[in-house]
Amino acid sequence: MISKVFKLKNAEAKPQVELPAVLTVAGSDSSGGAGIEADLKTISAFGVYGLTCITALTAQNTTGVRTFDKTSQQLIHQILEADLEDMLFGYPKTEAPLKVIKTGMLTKEAIIELIDYIPKLKDYGVKIILDPVMISTSGSKLSDDDGMKLCVEDLMSEAYLITPNFPEAEALLKLTNTSNTKIPEIKSLDDFAQFVVTLQKSLKCKNLLVKGGHFPFTNDNIPTTDLNSSSDLKIVDVLYESEDDKITFFESQYIRSTDNHGSGCTLASAISANIAKGLPLDEAIAISVDYIHRGMVSLKKKLGFGNGPLNHTAAPAISVGSALIGSDHEIQTILKESGSFYEYLINHPKIKDNWQTYVTHPFVKALAENNLPFHKFLYFLKQDYHYLVNYAQVQALAGSTAPTYQQIHAQATIIGEIVEEIERHKQKLSKSYNIDYERDMDFDIDLKPGPACVAYCDYLLKVGRNDNFLGIKIALAPCLHGYAVAGEFGAKIRKNVTGLGVVTEEQSKVYESWLNDYCSDWFTNAHIEGKKSLQSLVQTMEVNEKRIEELVDMFNEVTLLEIAFWDECLNL
């Protein structure tokens, strides 16, 4: 007998994640493309935990539904009870993992059971996202008329969002249109919007998204039935948010493919997952529509012989803004009003105060005034070493996403400069304090990255591994620019300082030299060049209102991480 040993490494505990949860109450599609199968794949793809309450089992494949069996009301009751007790009601209200209940194919039994829970679900702030599965892509009627009436009257009115496709929306309007007025023909986007508002008033749900997949528009915003025309067609999904009386149009490319089995389930699940993660509704919809499109264009080989499924393993977009097309207008206005993108960022209402705290940080003030106990500075230097190695790695990640070889080259130059900075740090520590990183790492606890350093490095690496060139450069910007401004701030204070404060003469010299580094010509120059390159980057890479918001949030987040880094040293 042959024998062999495979010894596995200990699994890495990082990155650890927290999973919000979505419960999908829907039918099972044995073919895996729709129903709870599509829901689970989608919810998981967005990093969210999926639970199920299966309302019916179907025997189906991409060519159609063959038969189905409904789940008994008693079992649905017990399933909901088991799921909700363990993932919702057992927790304090704000801490429960379960955030959203997504419904697909609902039987009367499931509707009755769900309605029973509504007061408690409301109390816990759980949102109901209801995909009214009335007609499947393959044309079969899955719903149950009695149940549908109950659903409209008692469930839809409590829903956070309902997501019918156009035929479903028409059917729902007919069902609820008590005055029997004729549904007007839709000849424009405005007509479409009006239709959505009318339906929301009938259904009384909080928000309503009507999907335009069955109803493409030309680029002149005229609805068309000529799907084979050679010109580009677009799909417009329309969201009405009743509380804000706000219409949002989601325009996307019409994809000429019949492989869209389960696209409705997938969209509602993707929206649910992103709502569970805390995204605003319009953004959750945008990133979800993009996910459907990725799933539709990323299969090399169709699956099955009917309307094939999407590729649920396609990676979602890195952010909402990156899924939207750019608009020159937005950024030109900003640059005109602010002078430069750098100025726009540091004066942004979200950032301004944090930026001021950072660049006039008490750590720098104390250092400039010789009032910083030296062991705090030493701790800073030790921590900064790790930070700089990580910073160089993330600059390399930026280089790997740079669109031109000139930008790749610029990144290589920056890395060279950072390495010189690391060498200076090392020599400073080694010559003056006999500290050697490699040698002392195991017994000097301060040489290990502390909480502030770890949090900062983790954030940069996350951005570096997931975002594009512009995003990564924005995340790296507060360090470069902040140190230049803080250096200047410190040097100005230093001018009027004469005493040695809490340090020795030698230590005072170290402080002096540290401040001089960040006021030096080469650093000031890097600061100026950095501003210029940010400016040209933001003009050449496609941005839009949402993307700019994301960049602002990133810059702000990193500014806060910089503050925390110095806070930690000061509070030793």
Added chain:
Amino acid sequence: MISKVFKLKNAEAKPQVELPAVLTVAGSDSSGGAGIEADLKTISAFGVYGLTCITALTAQNTTGVRTFDKTSQQLIHQILEADLEDMLFGYPKTEAPLKVIKTGMLTKEAIIELIDYIPKLKDYGVKIILDPVMISTSGSKLSDDDGMKLCVEDLMSEAYLITPNFPEAEALLKLTNTSNTKIPEIKSLDDFAQFVVTLQKSLKCKNLLVKGGHFPFTNDNIPTTDLNSSSDLKIVDVLYESEDDKITFFESQYIRSTDNHGSGCTLASAISANIAKGLPLDEAIAISVDYIHRGMVSLKKKLGFGNGPLNHTAAPAISVGSALIGSDHEIQTILKESGSFYEYLINHPKIKDNWQTYVTHPFVKALAENNLPFHKFLYFLKQDYHYLVNYAQVQALAGSTAPTYQQIHAQATIIGEIVEEIERHKQKLSKSYNIDYERDMDFDIDLKPGPACVAYCDYLLKVGRNDNFLGIKIALAPCLHGYAVAGEFGAKIRKNVTGLGVVTEEQSKVYESWLNDYCSDWFTNAHIEGKKSLQSLVQTMEVNEKRIEELVDMFNEVTLLEIAFWDECLNL
């Protein structure tokens, strides 16, 4: 009414993937941690398409199973028929997406239906991976005694793999132990292996994996029940492959956590997904065990109040070898026998012939002999531009994974050199042939990356985005070293060439200078330094037999891509 438009970008069609499929025949766990829910999440996480045949619905959560309803035999029949017709029987035998049927909780009805399909499944080469769900983690009996007997007699004997945990394995042995001999106590790993062999003989399945999760060993290979001892304990899963009479031990860290709800389902699904992707069984198991561990250590906050689920969204290991611990022995033997890792690679049986074809490529021979029509060389230069930009990006990705700042620095230097090479290319083209990349890109089709260039760049980017420093450097190595050797090969031929062949005098000078570049001191030096750094890298980064195999495969793959690159130019 406020109104807003979100315009979505066209979704990127790349990378397109082909999804093999796994059908899971199992119960539904409403809590989402086990059953088909865990199966679908796991199968999708490995980039495989999941179908279902739900044998029973359960109402359960992390604290236990409350009740269940079996699916009727008729519906199971129709589900299997719908699934198999569309994803298996409709296809020519080798092209069907469905590769594996994974079973979990089986009812008698499901067993009967499955047995019916066995001859056809065998005919199509579909593998059955059977996880005998007899006792759930929470202790409830889910199986059905009648069904179990049928299962053992007619289904297990046809299984490609059965994956019981230890209590299940004991129960199965009792069930099939007709001679009524006492099951011997397990006091060592050898006893455990013997137990697995004995059980395989009883069950008659092709391969048997007995999981040791309920049965930890000390590091001295003694089984222990003292789970709270402070010393490290290990779990040993034992695989017996009957055709090769081969035992494999999978040793992994014992994780002190009760949050292992669904770990059995998850493991069997992960193995199924990896078998569907074409991995050998032992490797499929190794990467699956690693995935379970990642899932168990990566949740910041436990879910539910009983035995919590794993984090199925944890990313699987980049490769089997990278999930295994290193062994100094293997690499030392290689280095001793081969002189250097570079020599080992280029003389490896898998690589040797390909390497020779590459470094003595007819493109280089023709060029050296002035027999290369100049338009083919121009095409090469144009294509090489794109390649080099991509090469620089991937060197940056290597830099971002480099463990030390000195290595990051080295990467920055390399990028600088590549950029100089790009500049030389550009100037050559611009001065001699009035070709400008940026200007001409839109109307000179040859300036767009061709199929060979795209395939090569895609491969490098895939490795760069997913592998570690060593892996990326290996993928980048054939270009550096091959051009040095091929340059030397060409220069040697060139010595005896006097005529102008098919080129002009000026063109001949271009060929001369191209060969000189790759025979220059700086390039020869880069070649030597590259070999040294590969050598030290392979000694400092943990490698093992499997990892070395993977590195060999990568080096070979890239060598083939290099050959294809020159082939394309030559066959213009």
